[in-house]
Amino acid sequence: MYWQLEIVLFLFLIVTAASALWVRNLVTAVIVLSVFSFFSALLYVAMGAVDVGFTEAVVGAGISGVLMLVALFKTWRRSSD
């Protein structure tokens, strides 16, 4: 709809994706990935795909962050062998 808004959202997407790769702390990476997901949901809504944006907000920012956090808490930094 508004191309200026879309460009800003794309910039935020790039920044959050790069910082999710950049940070050393894995919990921080999961949170930043949820933020990435939320911005992509905003981008879908700005492009007029409300249904896809809703799904992305619910699944990406809600459930997948929690599941990745649980997976992180079940793993260790060092291997046992």
Next chain:
Amino acid sequence: MKTHRSNPIVSLVSRMVSPFIMMFALYVIFHGHYSPGGGFQGGTLIAAAIILVRLSEGSDTAQLQFSRSWGTPLGSLGVLIYFGTGLAAVFMGGRFLDYAALHLAHHASMSRSYGILLVEIGVGLAVTAILVSIYDNLLEGEADA
């Protein structure tokens, strides 16, 4: 999560917010054919409300809200509702998932609307149960996760 400490503010807020998220999820499911949303989104919202209480209260206390053993039966029931709606249309002389053949209302369009509602309820049940059981299976074996 590993060492569960109860915090009254976190526990009260999550227990208060959880029913409202479920209410919104029911709205999303039952208006899925008029507005954005539907069975998948609504089911995911219900699962998010259940997982929120599990995160704040610990899985053992949260069994009172949604038991660990309900995951597989409710998921299977959801798939059966979906498949049964399709098969009922076949048995009543239509094609698979041909809601107009179900004759749920006088007009074919209203019959399709109710048929889609049945399918959405099935999808919502299945998605809720499977997402919660994914969370439970990931945390299986923890003391009070």
